[in-house]
Amino acid sequence: MRFKKQKRHRKIVRFYKACFGFREPFKVLCDGTFVHHLLVNRITPASTALSNVLGANVKVFTTRCVLAELKSLGESYAESFEVARDLMIARCDHEKRHSAVSCIMEVVGDKNTEHFFVATQDADLRKNCQQVPGVPVVFGLRNALLLETPSVSQRQFVKFTEEDRSHMSELEFKMLEKIEKGMDEDENEPQNVETAMLSNVKGGGKGIEEKDKAQFKRKKPKGPNPLSCKKRKHAEAPHSGPTRVNDDSNSMTRSRSTKRKRSHKNKESASTST
Numbered sequence: 001m002r003f004k005k006q007k008r009h010r011k012i013v014r015f016y017k018a019c020f021g022f023r024e025p026f027k028v029l030c031d032g033t034f035v036h037h038l039l040v041n042r043i044t045p046a047s048t049a050l051s052n053v054l055g056a057n058v059k060v061f062t063t064r065c066v067l068a069e070l071k072s073l074g075e076s077y078a079e080s081f082e083v084a085r086d087l088m089i090a091r092c093d094h095e096k097r098h099s100a101v102s103c104i105m106e107v108v109g110d111k112n113t114e115h116f117f118v119a120t121q122d123a124d125l126r127k128n129c130q131q132v133p134g135v136p137v138v139f140g141l142r143n144a145l146l147l148e149t150p151s152v153s154q155r156q157f158v159k160f161t162e163e164d165r166s167h168m169s170e171l172e173f174k175m176l177e178k179i180e181k182g183m184d185e186d187e188n189e190p191q192n193v194e195t196a197m198l199s200n201v202k203g204g205g206k207g208i209e210e211k212d213k214a215q216f217k218r219k220k221p222k223g224p225n226p227l228s229c230k231k232r233k234h235a236e237a238p239h240s241g242p243t244r245v246n247d248d249s250n251s252m253t254r255s256r257s258t259k260r261k262r263s264h265k266n267k268e269s270a271s272t273s274t
Contacts (some may be wrong), residue, residue: 016136017148027115030046031121038140041140042143046103052145053146063090118137119139134154
């Protein structure tokens with residue numbers, strides 16, 4: 001049950017953030033009945049209880065007229081008066097004391113430009129806030145705090161504003177007419193001197209010739225950057241033994257080509273003697 005309540009509260013808060021521009025930290029405007037309800041049911045501190053309901057940090061406000069009303073109620077509301085006096089004061093500009101309902105409604109105004117959440121236990125104030133677009137209401141039920149769902153009038157207001165945004169305004173329509181008239185006048189005007197000369201040179205206004213058109217060359221794929229490539233290593237043939245290197249190439253060819261010739265004279269003389 002608690003999870004469902006938190007989910008419903010998050011959905012309501014998203015509605016006011018998306019449609020009316022509410023931003024964190026949220027501002028909560030309390031009256032005397034709400035402060036007294038918190039004390040009787042021991043829902044303290046008020047800032048943490050309200051932040052749990054709204055899912056964000058809050059700033060709690062009240063008005064001077066609410067403080068004066070609590071003070072006039074006597075000793076039974078003395079503790080509530082002391083707690084409310086520590087809250088931040090929202091400016092109401094009332095020289096004489098007004099009722100809490102009328103004071104809060106004047107602070108909220110017709111559009112709730114300050115984006116206040118109104119926290120109250122007064123049934124009349126709750127009904128009045130539901131008639132004003134963009135005024136969410138927080139109320140207490142025993143030891144729990146609840147966020148009231150948006151009223152039908154508030155949802156209709158959001159629907160009408162979205163339809164108005166989709167349509168063109170009178171000012172935009174007049175500007176569009178002026179632009180169309182200017183385009184029609186430009187089409188009826190004669191050509192400039194430069195355009196006329198170009199048309200005569202190019203062949204009577206037939207357009208730009210093919211040779212005058214920009215010719216784009218296709219880029220061919222380039223090879224790799226030689227500086228970024230490794231140098232190739234030449235494979236050396238294996239040597240069986242040490243080789244003798246001569247300075248002159250001619251001497252090498254001669255030594256290989258010349259062979260030792262043996263003389264057969266001694267062999268012939270030995271054979272004859274025997």
